[in-house]
Amino acid sequence: MSAATEKIAFLRASLARVDGLEAHARVSLGHPTADACLRGGIQKGALHEIYPAAARDEAAASGFAVALAVRVAAKKRVLWLRPDFAALEGGELSALGLLEMGFDPTRMLLLRAADAASALRAALDALSCKALGAIVIEIPGAPKILDLAASRRLVLACAQTGVTAFLLRMMAEPEASAAETRWLIRAARSHPPSGALARATSPASGGGKEEEDWGSPLFETDLVRNRHGRTGHWVIEWSCDDGLFRTANPGAVVSAPSDRPAAAAMERAGRANMSRVA
Amino acid sequence: MPLANARAMLPALDVASADETADRALLESIADWCEHFTPLVALDSPNGLLLDITGASHLFGGEETLLARIRTSLSKQGFAVQGAIAGSVVAAHALARYRNGAIIAPGEEAAAVAPLPVEALDLDTAMTHAFRHAGLKTIGQVSARKRSELTARFGAAMVFALDQTLGRAEKPISPRAALPDYSAERIFAEPVTAEEVILETLRTLAASLGGLLAERGEGARRMEAVFFRADGVVRRLAVETGGPTRDVAIIARLFRERLDALVDPLDPGFGFDLIRLCADRAERCEAGTSPFDARANEEKEIAFLVDRLAARFGAQRILSFRPNDTHIPEAASVVLPAQSAENCTLPWKAIRGRDEAPRRPLRLFARPELIDAVAAVPDGPPLRFRWRRALHEVAIAEGPERIAMEWWRQQTPQPTRDYYRVEDSKGRRFWLYRDGLYHRETDSPRWFLHGLFA
Structure with missing residues (x-):
């Protein structure tokens, strides 16, 4: 056993050298099974893709991106890049919303690019700045410029400085890329809807201390691609106070895997064709 | 004369309506070109330019050579040009129009303008008419009258205008742009076109500006490069930084980004014969922080990134959030250009309590x-x-x-x-x-x- 694992470890290390990728640290998400799957957490200095699993899950996907940025960036700045028209479709990133999720808005830099091409160009430029904690590139649709070569360039730029990049692909089908991980995100129901409405109808002026049904942000995450580990499917909760993910409470309703979008299946088929490093 | 009369006298008359905007634009571009000689150029609308050549004429071989050079260059470009040099602005204005080519030493304005017709005073037509009726045909004749008489008849403003023309009162010129805090320039005997040469020139100019800035412990927040093309076209490019800078590498990099991102590239045409670099908004700038101060270095790197992105994409595209003291949700924060956003003392106020879910949308x-x-x-x-x-x-x-x-x-x-x-x-x-x-x-x-x- 030991000989085999050693050999694998050696091969892995030599592959990493060939790739020119230094091993950057991994940041734990706080969710034990997800961390185990990711071998300790989300890889720093790599490209991670985040897709909303369905239409109208864009807000959940951006929430997940913010949460990951909080984990990875620690106290450093985060640069959020997006083309101009993204705000019309999905709304403007809100400073108070960031604050409520546990991210200090003063640490956020926002770049409004004219189009996807200049957003990518700026991302490459920004990835050369070691002082950044993470960058989030929000690209709506599937512009031609964002192809395998473009994602490869991003991966190399990330690896060189150790800055982590999150590619937030709104309104797009997953396509071939060189990313380290790919996440499909959908919003999860916070509680079974037992009489929640009835209670909420009553005036909320009763001191504001009463228990709310509305809980922390909940994500149903589908890790459909992981270059250095297994994939998985979890419902995880973001704790805004601690800046950590945690296991969602058992009351959460999880939709059956059967209703996952066709995209996930396509992705799995497509992945088989792609060469894998590990 | 009405147009009909003119046509009757000269049937082949070509008529074009006046285009004030185009005239003004042309005057502006001539003024740009005149910045070759001095940074202080003012428009003297509708058809004049005022150049403050104090301390600049010796660079061009004296006042005579300078005036001759301006006049010949402009006439070569197809303009009918008249010019004069005098110690006061209004006297120069009058002389340029009525004694083309005059160069008057300071203090001799009164004698020089005396023979000029009263129209040279640039007063309104009714007043000029009144002078003519009174038999006062030249400025000399007007100035020989008693001042009390003139004031009583024409008002104090006219007397003041007369004093200005005679060089007894000063009229300040208001240049188009304020004098830059620092500037350095390089004149080329042979116009340059290659981009590498241009960038290298900017780098050398930045180095010499950096030296000047370092002497006074300052850094600039705005740099402007002015390119004078051989055929008279002038192009300006500016880069701004979030904090005072005098680092040559940073300045050169910002200009490279700026040149790369130009929608209409810098067209050298027949080449640039003068490149000038000006530094503005100079501020106190401490000598470099210790390389071991990780936090300060990080801040510096971020500032450089912001400057770079601003140079490439425009300062209004790279933004940061600042709190705003209101409870209206859409106004609770403002986005400001990250370069100019100062540190804000107003704290962010979270709305949710501990262990509560977000109360404001992302x-x-x-x-x-x-x-x-x-x-x-x-x-x-x-x-x-x-x-x-x-x-x-x-x-x-x-x-x-x-x-x-x-x-x-x-x-x-x-x-x-x-x-x-x-x-x-x-x-x-x-x-x-x-x-x-x-x-x-x-x-x-x-x-x-x-x-x-x-």
């Missing part, structure tokens, strides 16, 4: 979107709503959070909003509000979607 629509919502009771939470043609069943609704508009700021009162945080049957979370209090402000309140929670 994505906020700049313009709340009108939705069709159905509520069980007119002042209750919504049961279902339709947004962008899709129907959402409300599973959980928290609220209302009542937010009144700021009546002390608005002219027309705006309705109070009752905000609900709702979750639909799929778990997506929305921030909706009812516009107006039922029965008190409106009987058929409209619903809006304002934001999306994660």
Whole structure:
């Protein structure tokens, strides 16, 4: 056993050298099974893709991106890049919303690019700045410029400085890329809807201390691609106070895997064709 | 003379209507070119330019050579040009129009302008007419009159104008641009066209400016490169930085970004014969921080990144958030260009308490979107709503959070909003509000979607 694992470890290390990728640290998400799957957490200095699993899950996907940025960036700045028209479709990133999720808005830099091409160009430029904690590139649709070569360039730029990049692909089908991980995100129901409405109808002026049904942000995450580990499917909760993910409470309703979008299946088929490093 | 009369005298007359805007633009471009000689150039509309050549003429071989050079260069470009040099602005203005080529030493203006006709005073036609009627045909004759007489008849303003023309009173010139804090330039005997040469020149100029800035312990926040093309066209490029800078590498890099990102590239044409680099908005700049101070270095790197992105994409595209002291959700924060956003003492105020879920959405629509919502009771939470043609069943609704508009700021009162945080049957979370209090402000309140929670 030991000989085999050693050999694998050696091969892995030599592959990493060939790739020119230094091993950057991994940041734990706080969710034990997800961390185990990711071998300790989300890889720093790599490209991670985040897709909303369905239409109208864009807000959940951006929430997940913010949460990951909080984990990875620690106290450093985060640069959020997006083309101009993204705000019309999905709304403007809100400073108070960031604050409520546990991210200090003063640490956020926002770049409004004219189009996807200049957003990518700026991302490459920004990835050369070691002082950044993470960058989030929000690209709506599937512009031609964002192809395998473009994602490869991003991966190399990330690896060189150790800055982590999150590619937030709104309104797009997953396509071939060189990313380290790919996440499909959908919003999860916070509680079974037992009489929640009835209670909420009553005036909320009763001191504001009463228990709310509305809980922390909940994500149903589908890790459909992981270059250095297994994939998985979890419902995880973001704790805004601690800046950590945690296991969602058992009351959460999880939709059956059967209703996952066709995209996930396509992705799995497509992945088989792609060469894998590990 | 009416046009009809003129046509009668000269049937082949070519008529064009005056285009003041184009004339002005032309005058501006001539003024740009004149910055070759001095940075202080003022427009003397509609057809003149004033150049303050104090301390500059010796660089061009003396006043005579300078004047001759300006006049010949402009006439070669096809302009009919007249010029004069004098110790006071108004005297020079009058001499240029009535004694082309005159160069008058300071103190001799009165003698020089005396033979000029009264029109040279640039007074209104009624006054000039009155002088002519009174038999005063030259400035000398007017100035020989007693001042009390002139003041009584024509007013103090006329006497002041006369004094200015005679060089007894000063009129300041108002140059088009303020004098830069620092500037360095390089003249080329042979016009240059290659981009590498241009960038290298900017680098050398930045180095010499950096030396000047370092001597006084300052750094500049704005740098402007001015390119004088051999055929008279002038092009300016500016880069700004978030903090005072005098680092050559940084300045050169910013100019390279700026040149790369130009929509209309710098067209050297027949080449540039003068490149000037000006530094503006100089501020105190401490000598480099210790390389071991990780935090300060990080800040520096971020500032450099912001400057670079601003040079490439424009300062208004790289933004940062600052809090704003209001409870209106869409105004609670402002986005400012990251370069100019100063540190703000106002703290961010979280709305949720500990262990509570977010109370403000992550994505906020700049313009709340009108939705069709159905509520069980007119002042209750919504049961279902339709947004962008899709129907959402409300599973959980928290609220209302009542937010009144700021009546002390608005002219027309705006309705109070009752905000609900709702979750639909799929778990997506929305921030909706009812516009107006039922029965008190409106009987058929409209619903809006304002934001999306994660």
